[in-house]
Amino acid sequence: MSHDHDHDHETLSGAALRAEALEALLLEKGVLDPSEVDAVIANYGERVGPLNGARVVARAWSDEAYRQRLLADGTAAAAELDIVGGPGGQMERLVVVENSSTVHNVVVCTLCSCYPWALLGLPPRWYKDPAYRSRVVREPRAVLREFGLEVPADKALKVWDSSAEVRYLVLPERPEGTEGFSEEQLAALVPREAMIGVAVLKALAGEGA
Amino acid sequence: MQGIHDLGGRDGFGLLEVEKDEPAFHHRWEAAVFAMMFAAGRAGATGNSDRFRHAIERIDPAAYLEDSYYGRWLGGLETLFVEAGLLTQEAIDEKAQRLGAPADARVASRPQSPPDPIVGYEASGCRRDLSTEPRFALGDAVQTTLASSAGHTRLPAYARGRPGRITAQHGGWVFPDTHAHGAGEQPAHLYTVAFEGQDLWGPGSEPGVVVHLDLFEPYLLPRKEAP
Numbered sequence: 319m320s321h322d323h324d325h326d327h328e329t330l331s332g333a334a335l336r337a338e339a340l341e342a343l344l345l346e347k348g349v350l351d352p353s354e355v356d357a358v359i360a361n362y363g364e365r366v367g368p369l370n371g372a373r374v375v376a377r378a379w380s381d382e383a384y385r386q387r388l389l390a391d392g393t394a395a396a397a398e399l400d401i402v403g404g405p406g407g408q409m410e411r412l413v414v415v416e417n418s419s420t421v422h423n424v425v426v427c428t429l430c431s432c433y434p435w436a437l438l439g440l441p442p443r444w445y446k447d448p449a450y451r452s453r454v455v456r457e458p459r460a461v462l463r464e465f466g467l468e469v470p471a472d473k474a475l476k477v478w479d480s481s482a483e484v485r486y487l488v489l490p491e492r493p494e495g496t497e498g499f500s501e502e503q504l505a506a507l508v509p510r511e512a513m514i515g516v517a518v519l520k521a522l523a524g525e526g527a
Numbered sequence: 528m529q530g531i532h533d534l535g536g537r538d539g540f541g542l543l544e545v546e547k548d549e550p551a552f553h554h555r556w557e558a559a560v561f562a563m564m565f566a567a568g569r570a571g572a573t574g575n576s577d578r579f580r581h582a583i584e585r586i587d588p589a590a591y592l593e594d595s596y597y598g599r600w601l602g603g604l605e606t607l608f609v610e611a612g613l614l615t616q617e618a619i620d621e622k623a624q625r626l627g628a629p630a631d632a633r634v635a636s637r638p639q640s641p642p643d644p645i646v647g648y649e650a651s652g653c654r655r656d657l658s659t660e661p662r663f664a665l666g667d668a669v670q671t672t673l674a675s676s677a678g679h680t681r682l683p684a685y686a687r688g689r690p691g692r693i694t695a696q697h698g699g700w701v702f703p704d705t706h707a708h709g710a711g712e713q714p715a716h717l718y719t720v721a722f723e724g725q726d727l728w729g730p731g732s733e734p735g736v737v738v739h740l741d742l743f744e745p746y747l748l749p750r751k752e753a754p
Contacts, residue, residue, distance in 0.1 A: 332632055333598035337556035337563075339622035340605060343614055344563060349570045354562040355555070362561065363551040410652050411697060413719075428535030428683050430580055431596060440551050446596040449540040455685065456536045459733045464543050475736045479535065481681045482717055482741035483653045483700060 362440055368510035370401045371437035371487055374414075375513065376504035379492040388414050392487065401436055408485050409436045415478060416489040417518070422469045423476045424462065424515030425486040426454045432480040434487055438510055445514065455479055465516040488515040495522030529675055529684045531588035536685035536728070557597040563604050572611035574645040576653075577707035581679035582606040590635035602635025610642035644709030648701070655714035657699030662744055663718060667693045670750040671720075671742065679707035682746040686738075690726050690750055694739065695719035702743055716744040 344350035374396055378385040388395035392412030396402070403409025412434060415423040427433065428451045433441040444450050454461045458475050462468070469475055478486040490512040496504060511517035534540075552558045567573045584591075586602035594602065608614040616638065624630055663669060673688035681703050697717040705713045724736030 332628065333594045333601055333635075334554060334556040335626050335628040336605075336619070336623050336632075336635075337559050337597075337601050338626050339619055339628070340563060340601065340608070340614075341556075341559045342626075343618060343622055344566055344608075347613065349613065350563060350566040354566070355559045358558045358562045358565075359552060359555075363558070410654055413695075428685070429532060429681060430583065442546070442549050443553075443596070444543050444545045447540075447544065448534050448537070448592060449543050452534040452537040452540050453543075455738050456728050457733055458736055461543065465545070471734060473735065475733070477736065477738045479683065479738060479740050481683060482697075482703075482743070484697060484717075484719070484741045 367439040368437070368508075368513065369505065370396075370399070371434070371510070371513045372505040372508035373399055373501070374401065374437065374487070375489060375508045376501040378414075378489055379496075379504055380501050385489075388489070389416060396437065403436050408432070408434060408483070411484045412437070412487060413478075413484055414487050414489050415476065417491050417515075419473075419491075421474045421476060422462075422515065422518075423478065423486075423488045424454060424458055425478045425480065425488060426451060427480040428452070428455055429481060432483075432485065434485040437485075437487055438513060442510070462516060465511070467517055488513050490519055493519040493521050528584065528677055528679070530584045531591045532584040533684045535683045552597075560597045560601050560604065564600060567604055567607050570608075570611070570613060571645065571647075572607040572613055574647055574709065575701075575706055577679060577701070577703040578643070578645065578709070579603060579607065580703070581707040582610075584679070585637045585639075586635040587633060587637060590633055594635055598635065602637075605634075605636035606638045609636065609638040611645060643707075646706070646709040646711070649712055653701045655699040655701060655712065657714055657716060659716075661696055661716040661718075663693045663696075663716075663747060663749070665693055665696065668750040668752045669693060669718075669720060669747045671746055672748060676704055678704065680704050680746075682742060683740070685727060686722060686740055686742075689722055691720040691722040691740075693718050694721045697741065700743070702745070704743075704745070718742055718744070718747070720747070 378388050392414040393409055396412055417423055431441055431446040455477050458477050459469055512519055573579050583599050583603035590602055591599055609616050669691055671686055671689050699714040700717045701712040702715045705711050719739050720742050722738045724732050
């Protein structure tokens, strides 16, 4: 919010100076290589994003046998699409939870900010902020309303608090109006927010609508 | 520990702030912190992820709320480098002040002296085969323990002493409560436990909510259901 802006700026510069100090000391000690920061920016800023998760979702929408394998063993099904965790990738056990006409799922980590990096890239800031982490386990319907998502009162709301090394991905419902779409076309429709469970996909307007 | 990091169910943080088209990093220093996290691992300062998480949850509570995600990592990393004996708090303070930080700037890092032993993983990943059978079966009624650990734990405060039900078994996993403190992996069975919203937040809370947590066997007790 705007009234917080100046305040944020101040504390960020504090952390920025402290980070610069630590970086300088680690460079002097040879613990950090000068090229590493740029490598992180290139790797996490550009290469790893939510596209992997969207590919998994698109495949599940297109291939019923894959959908069943995905719901039974998320890690193995993601590996079929060459999506593997690796160091820090947090894919040792992926559980995919499916939205339906009667159930809506939403994912959080109240204790830190655990998140399926290998599928969704780095988490957005709101996911790591105290407001989301404190509230979504207690009043998920109110939180989702702030995202513009009204979950009907008669629809079950399942919250998944990632308190161990299991990581969660929401399989959204396939929107109407996407019949005949290729997997690539489908993947392009799936935003990160739908795979965390704070958004759903709206029906696409048909021809001439 | 029921630190500031244990946020589930707390009030007072206001509305969500969602940024549109957010970049992966907002500032170069955030990426530097990310790179230093890898460097800490290579230098043997981290030991394991549980220890890193615990270093973050031990930082100054006001800094935890103010410094944003990568600022929290930074506080945890300073703690790890100091506890590993690779840097001193004084050297970091001095460098930061030479770069323009005020002498009375808040320092997030909270190194312990003497620190817990720094112990790595005995094998890759966190899953471990267990020879013991799981104590609980799918559908079992359980109750979480009320005991609060002074150290690292992955049972959030909001779910202590609450009734739940086992909905998944995940086999054996490294136990964070000991691993974070260099007291060994002591693998334990891990379960997903479902809690009815009303059992966590009372009768006036939102209807139709079920909260799932992944909980280690030592957090769980059998619960007798009313006939």
